Amino acid sequence: MSEISTGSTPEELLAIAVRVAREGAVTARRMRDEAIGDVQTKSTDTDVVTAADKAVERQVVEALLADRPGDGVLGEEYGDSVAVAPGAVRWILDPIDGTVNYLYGLPQYAVSLAAERDGEVIAGVVVNAATGDEWTATRGGGAWRDGRRLTGSARTTLDQSMIATGFGYDARRRAHQGAVLAQLITRVRDIRRLGAAALDLCLTAEGTLDAYFEKGLNLWDHAAGGLIAAEAGLVVSGLSGAPAGGQMLVAAPPALFPALHDVLVELDAAGGP
Ligand code: IPD
Numbered sequence: 123m124s125e126i127s128t129g130s131t132p133e134e135l136l137a138i139a140v141r142v143a144r145e146g147a148v149t150a151r152r153m154r155d156e157a158i159g160d161v162q163t164k165s166t167d168t169d170v171v172t173a174a175d176k177a178v179e180r181q182v183v184e185a186l187l188a189d190r191p192g193d194g195v196l197g198e199e200y201g202d203s204v205a206v207a208p209g210a211v212r213w214i215l216d217p218i219d220g221t222v223n224y225l226y227g228l229p230q231y232a233v234s235l236a237a238e239r240d241g242e243v244i245a246g247v248v249v250n251a252a253t254g255d256e257w258t259a260t261r262g263g264g265a266w267r268d269g270r271r272l273t274g275s276a277r278t279t280l281d282q283s284m285i286a287t288g289f290g291y292d293a294r295r296r297a298h299q300g301a302v303l304a305q306l307i308t309r310v311r312d313i314r315r316l317g318a319a320a321l322d323l324c325l326t327a328e329g330t331l332d333a334y335f336e337k338g339l340n341l342w343d344h345a346a347g348g349l350i351a352a353e354a355g356l357v358v359s360g361l362s363g364a365p366a367g368g369q370m371l372v373a374a375p376p377a378l379f380p381a382l383h384d385v386l387v388e389l390d391a392a393g394g395p
Pocket of ligand 1 (some may be wrong): 216220221222287288289290316317336338339343
């Protein structure tokens with residue numbers, strides 16, 4: 123084994139993550155290209171997505187454990203592989219974030235892979251499998267895209283801001299999310315729903331979007347992208363001092379966060395089912 127594959131600094135873990143996430147992205151893209159006939163003509167839409175999700179996850183997990191057999195993996199499809207001991211690394215993987223985009227061939231679906239130690243995400247990569255765009259971060263080492271350090275948007279007022287969000291799959295949750303948006307949309311420049319939380323976070327980290335919020339995310343949706351946003355200098359948090367998580371995740375530049383936070387509290391964005 124090479125030195126890098128056995129190392130466990132954030133930078134060394136990131137190097138492994140980037141390699142296996144890129145390979146996973148190639149598989150996701152290839153499987154969609156090959157299955158395009160099935161996607162369009164059969165009633166197997168979700169089967170195509172599920173097969174690709176599982177194949178990418180299996181490939182990434184096998185590659186990680188080949189390099190680092192003692193690590194744990196939390197994956198969207200297979201769950202938690204093993205309990206990790208204190209100080210050990212747990213990888214957090216979303217094999218295809220943006221599965222509905224994947225189904226439709228919309229070019230926003232990504233492999234999201236993070237390394238966590240003792241409950242803290244220390245390295246993360248998000249690869250847009252459709253375009254090859256890639257964002258990375260290590261804790262304390264900044265967030266990067268194409269050799270450019272990311273610093274988020276310079277926007278300071280909510281009414282001039284482009285805010286991204288997403289919706290859960292449950293209809294009752296969507297009803298509440300829709301009601302929140304109906305109010306929010308009158309107070310911001312505009313709203314975007316791109317369909318892949320990891321990419322929403324990366325686009326916010328680079329300042330293409332001004333801010334992002336969503337209720338109901340799973341850890342694999344936001345582990346890598348959340349670190350990338352935080353390392354770009356954004357506030358990544360829940361509401362009223364809660365940590366970012368399933369109840370609510372807000373990612374916004376420090377100058378914008380208080381205004382967005384307060385309106386989300388006012389609209390009870392973390393409430394509902
Ligand atoms: C979903 C996407 C979507 C977000 C949902 C997620 P998936 O992940 O990130 O943008 O709104 O909350 O569940 O199902 O495509 O991996």
